[in-house]
Amino acid sequence: MMRGRLREGALLFPGISWLFVFFAAPLAIIFVVSLGQRDAYGGAVLDKGLSFANYLRALEPSFLPTVANSLKYATATTLLAIGISYPIAYWISRHGGRRKGLLLILVMLPFWTSWVIRTYAWMIILRDNGVLNGVLQATGITHDPLILLNTDFAVVLGMTYGFLPFSILPLYVSIDRVDVSVVAAARDLYSSPGQAFRHVTLPLTMPGVIAASLLTFIPAIGDFVTPDILGGAQTTTIAKVIQSLFLSARDWPFGAALGFLLILATVIGTVSTLRILRAEVIG
Amino acid sequence: MTDRQPSGEELARLQALMAVPLSRRRLLQRAAGLGALAVIAPAAAACGTAASPSPASSPSPTAAPQPSASAGASTPAAPTAQPTPQPKPEAELFVYNYADYIGDTTIADFEAKYGVKVTYDFFDTYDTMTAKIADGHSGYDVTFVTSVDVPGFFKNGLVQPLDLALIPNRANLAAEWANPGYDPDNAHSMPYMWWTTGVAYDSARVSGEPTSWKTLWDPAYKGHLAMLDDYRETFAAALIQLGFSANTVSDTELDAALALLQQQKPLLRTYTADDIGALASGDVWVCHAWAADARQAMAERPTIKYYLPEEGAIRGSDTMVLLAGAQHPIAAQLFIDFMLDASVSAANTNKTGYMGPNEAARTFIDPSILSDPTLNPGEAAIAKLQELLDLGPDLAKYHDRWSKLRAGA
Incomplete structure (x- = not known):
């Protein structure tokens, strides 16, 4: 019994220490910094008394538009990514045949190039004199260049593109796991292909949809690079505000407070979403 | 992620x-x-x-x-001497x-x-x-x-x-x-x-010869205007227009500048750290810019021009x-x-x-370059320019308003 408990502890140790080193400790540091006062050249002054003043500042209404922007981009990105990924994942799983491995490698292939470089490529495509406007004008669809770069459209496009592999892979796994004979049974019982999909395949792949949504939504809400490169004056996100508080305004304590709130909101949102969906979907 | x-x-x-x-x-x-x-x-x-x-x-x-x-053409070898001059x-x-x-x-x-x-x-x-x-x-x-x-x-x-x-x-x-x-x-x-900081514009897109900071607030160029992603410079552009010092620490003056910048924000395409790219790509027609950056953009897009606004501008x-x-x-x-x-x-x-x-x-x-008055302005032109000074702890007044400007709707 004693030995069993020891072994249990030993087995848990790597996991617990990973969680501590990479999650709990950084979070604790962020929290402590958020209670301090700003230092002229960055950093935080902690010995002049700790307070929650930065959290009060974070609740000022002037930051609401950026929170709304972040939610808007993350939601749109997630919906688009799932909508695009599901058919792709479905097709690879059902019709990929011997080439499944190759197709999955192709899905992951973009990771071989730095994400920033790929995002910059979109810049060249989207600018006023860019590739897309060139095609639109050459084909006579538009006359004057459309403003595409530095808009909401560009940000959502860039994020959707960037996070697509994160939604395709979990969806593929869960679709591939669905036993084809279950679908065949539904068809035998006179359901149309659409009904079989709605009542059998979709519910069975719901865990994959949830996983894909989380894997898209969470990085999307923390993304500051895409809004920075493809966005403009009107597309500030909360993550971008946090980044500039650290790097530009040198107000670490306030940045830490906003960051801590963002992490808190993400964790609470994720856990409660999982709870609700699990209760409904998995029963 | x-x-x-x-x-x-x-x-x-x-x-x-x-x-x-x-x-x-x-x-x-x-x-x-x-x-x-x-x-x-x-x-x-x-x-x-x-x-x-x-x-x-x-x-x-x-x-x-x-x-x-023994490499390094100019470094004296001096193998024995203890403290060498170079x-x-x-x-x-x-x-x-x-x-x-x-x-x-x-x-x-x-x-x-x-x-x-x-x-x-x-x-x-x-x-x-x-x-x-x-x-x-x-x-x-x-x-x-x-x-x-x-x-x-x-x-x-x-x-x-x-x-x-x-x-x-x-x-x-x-x-x-x-x-x-x-x-x-x-x-x-x-x-x-x-350097000096002023306004660069694409003469192929902008009519007439602009002379004021107000061009950067002109609704006619909505979606093709950009300010520098630099809070001191951007606030200076507003403060100078309002007739205030670019180094003010007065809250009322800074609030007025913030209001002016908030009024401009919906017209802006972006706050850019890359004025050269913004101008050269053709996305931005009027850009808050450093003089020599405008010249570098000119190499790609010859219709780019630069001016020091009549209200005054920044040098450093x-x-x-x-x-x-x-x-x-x-x-x-x-x-x-x-x-x-x-x-x-x-x-x-x-x-x-x-x-x-x-x-x-x-x-x-x-x-x-020597003869270009935008790159090498004379004494008289330089006298009209302000230098951005170190404001110490009061800099936070700029930071806070800048965060508000960037975060606001």
Whole structure:
């Protein structure tokens, strides 16, 4: 019994220490910094008394538009990514045949190039004199260049593109796991292909949809690079505000407070979403 | 999420590489640059150079001369003498600068002359640099600091005094730069370039000859206007328009400036750290810009013009400093000296369009730059310009309003 408990502890140790080193400790540091006062050249002054003043500042209404922007981009990105990924994942799983491995490698292939470089490529495509406007004008669809770069459209496009592999892979796994004979049974019982999909395949792949949504939504809400490169004056996100508080305004304590709130909101949102969906979907 | 959140200087480097539409020549150059990045990055990471601030960066990957005991044309060998007047430089040097702010071959020439391997990194905004060097362990030896910040940086222990014996080329400085008010006797900094901030516009898109800051508020150009992603400069543009000092610390004046900028924000395409790319790509028609950046954009898009607004504008200068935590102080000071060499300084000016403080360099500078009133304004024009001063703790008043401006709807 004693030995069993020891072994249990030993087995848990790597996991617990990973969680501590990479999650709990950084979070604790962020929290402590958020209670301090700003230092002229960055950093935080902690010995002049700790307070929650930065959290009060974070609740000022002037930051609401950026929170709304972040939610808007993350939601749109997630919906688009799932909508695009599901058919792709479905097709690879059902019709990929011997080439499944190759197709999955192709899905992951973009990771071989730095994400920033790929995002910059979109810049060249989207600018006023860019590739897309060139095609639109050459084909006579538009006359004057459309403003595409530095808009909401560009940000959502860039994020959707960037996070697509994160939604395709979990969806593929869960679709591939669905036993084809279950679908065949539904068809035998006179359901149309659409009904079989709605009542059998979709519910069975719901865990994959949830996983894909989380894997898209969470990085999307923390993304500051895409809004920075493809966005403009009107597309500030909360993550971008946090980044500039650290790097530009040198107000670490306030940045830490906003960051801590963002992490808190993400964790609470994720856990409660999982709870609700699990209760409904998995029963 | 992905394992790569790009750092500030990585962004800046990419911006430098890719922000401007590609002519064939540039495309090839950049493709080569990116290729080099891709190749060097893993190798450099594997080498794990101590205190290397960022792995992939040397813009001249071919030039990596191995320092040997007798190499270095100008370093006296002096094998026996104990304290040599000009000590041997260290094997490496880490320099941190803005993008597009140096001559094409300056780094390679320095490497060849002294046998020092230079890692030359870019920062995208001044604040990124300040944040990075603030803890004294950035790994960089030399960086470029706005002159008015030099006293504050020294007081806060971010930079160290220079050994003037290593910098004989300071004799090349013009009289007004040899003993400047911000740093008597150049004890902690050497002047690098000076600049003005005004408005650049594409004359193919903008009618007439604009003369005011108000062009940047003109609804006719909605979606094609951009301000600099620099809170001091952007607030200065508003403050000067309102008739206030660009260094005000008055809350009411700053609130008025904030209101003016908030009124402008819906018209803006972007707050940019890359005025050259914004103008050259054609996305932005009227851009808050540095004079010499406008000139660099002109090389890509000849219809770009620049003016100093009639209400007044900003001028300033950048200096080269030796950072407090510098691991390679001798190489660093030899580099600063090298940058003050007449022909090197002139090459930097000819490339960037920024005028330097170097009197001896004038004979080598492109006459078209010397005679251009936007790049080399006369005394009378300079007298009308304001310099952005170090505001100490009051700077927070700007930071807070800037956050509000950027975050607001």
